[in-house]
Amino acid sequence: MLNSALEREEYIEQTYFFRVYRERLEDGIPSQEILTLLHEEVLATTKLPIAIEFLRGEMLLTGRISDAMLHLGHYFTGFQSFVMSQAEEDRSKFDQRTALEVLEREAKYRSETPTQAGLFVYQFECIARNRLGYEAGMLAMADDPAYDAQWSAWIRKARLRLGATDFCDLIYYRSEQWIEDRHKRRREPNQNDEHVLFGHAEGRIAKANRGRDPLLMFAALQRQLGYPRIPKAVRAETGPIIHPMLEQRLHRLEMRLKLVESEVKGDTDLSQFYFPAPERSPERASDNE
Numbered sequence: 196m197l198n199s200a201l202e203r204e205e206y207i208e209q210t211y212f213f214r215v216y217r218e219r220l221e222d223g224i225p226s227q228e229i230l231t232l233l234h235e236e237v238l239a240t241t242k243l244p245i246a247i248e249f250l251r252g253e254m255l256l257t258g259r260i261s262d263a264m265l266h267l268g269h270y271f272t273g274f275q276s277f278v279m280s281q282a283e284e285d286r287s288k289f290d291q292r293t294a295l296e297v298l299e300r301e302a303k304y305r306s307e308t309p310t311q312a313g314l315f316v317y318q319f320e321c322i323a324r325n326r327l328g329y330e331a332g333m334l335a336m337a338d339d340p341a342y343d344a345q346w347s348a349w350i351r352k353a354r355l356r357l358g359a360t361d362f363c364d365l366i367y368y369r370s371e372q373w374i375e376d377r378h379k380r381r382r383e384p385n386q387n388d389e390h391v392l393f394g395h396a397e398g399r400i401a402k403a404n405r406g407r408d409p410l411l412m413f414a415a416l417q418r419q420l421g422y423p424r425i426p427k428a429v430r431a432e433t434g435p436i437i438h439p440m441l442e443q444r445l446h447r448l449e450m451r452l453k454l455v456e457s458e459v460k461g462d463t464d465l466s467q468f469y470f471p472a473p474e475r476s477p478e479r480a481s482d483n484e
Contacts, residue, residue, distance in 0.1 A: 200340040201242075201270070206306035208243045211236075213299035217292050226254055246270050259283050273335035274318055275301075281327045289325050296426040297321050304423045311346050312393050313422045314339075319362075320413045320425050329354055349392060362409045363401045372398025396420055 212233055219229045230251040237243045246267055253263030261280035264271040275298055281287055282294035301317060315336070322332040333354035337347045353365050367373050370393035393401070400419060404412035416422045 203306050204238065205241050205243065206302045208237045208241050209302040210299055210306060212243060212247070213295045213302060217295035217299065220292060220295070226260070227251060230254060242270060272340070273338040274332075277332060277335035278321070278327070281325075289327060293325070293426060297325075300423045300426065305341070309341075311342055312397055313420070314341055315346070315350070316413065316416055317423050317425070320410075323409070324425050329357055345390075346392060361405060363405045363407070363412055366393055366401040366412075367398055367405065369393055370398025370401060371395045372402060376402075 215233060215236070216226075216229055219232075220226070230247055234244055234247045234251065237247065249267060250260055250263045253266070254260060257263075259280075261276055261283050264276040264279055265273075268276075278294050278297055279291075281289050282291040301314075304313065304317065318336050318339075319333070321327070322329060322336075333350055336342075337350040339347075342350065349369065356365065369391060371391055372395050374391060375395070396419060397416065400412060400415045404415065413422075413425075417424050
């Protein structure tokens with residue numbers, strides 16, 4: 196279980212906050228108005244209304260929510276602030292709607308029966324899939340109060356070994372399955388190991404996916420253990436920007452403007468409008484002769 200810094204009702208209200216914020220952004224409502232409305236809607240017995248009031252004030256001053264969340268480190272985690280900061284970067288392809296849905300699912304998971312292993316896998320997959328940066332992202336994860344000292348120390352070490360060690364191996368070698376396999380090979384009785392972070396199930400799944408794409412392991416953990424799923428990034432529409440009929444009319448108008456410009460310059464070429472003469476057959480040509 197998580198060493199949660201907040202009560203369960205706080206995470207329930209956070210889930211509502213992130214979901215409604217995202218839905219109203221999609222409806223085109225300004226963020227300042229959304230925060231004003233949500234301040235009245237969330238449960239008054241929680242600390243969230245106070246946090247929303249602070250977020251709204253910082254939004255009016257700087258136009259960014261992530262800076263305000265960073266100042267509220269006793270309420271919002273470093274990972275939550277990091278996700279929002281990446282969405283608010285000017286050159287980032289990680290949009291705010293996806294970030295809010297990521298935080299919504301994380302808060303919902305925290306309000307149920309979360310585990311440190313489940314939260315770690317979810318947060319790491321979010322960073323990996325959206326390319327948010329392992330260095331800053333995993334440091335933000337390590338500072339999460341949900342992790343105990345052992346977990347935080349391992350996350351900091353793991354971020355330095357990602358390029359040299361397969362991610363599935365990182366999980367397998369810290370699982371109960373690895374301890375069991377090691378004792379079987381050495382024919383020793385199983386003993387408690389203080390460095391174990393993942394259970395048998397996570398270890399078996401990681402072992403089965405060694406040498407494969409880690410995304411396959413994430414999907415297996417979600418199917419088998421009910422870990423939360425990462426929301427898919429919103430794709431930009433690739434359809435036509437304007438209606439096809441309007442595009443044709445604009446093309447014709449452009450051609451007419453080119454003809455007018457050519458006529459003004461005196462270099463109008465009418466040969467492009469001539470139809471080619473029909474070819475004469477050899478029989479008809481001989482008859483005319």
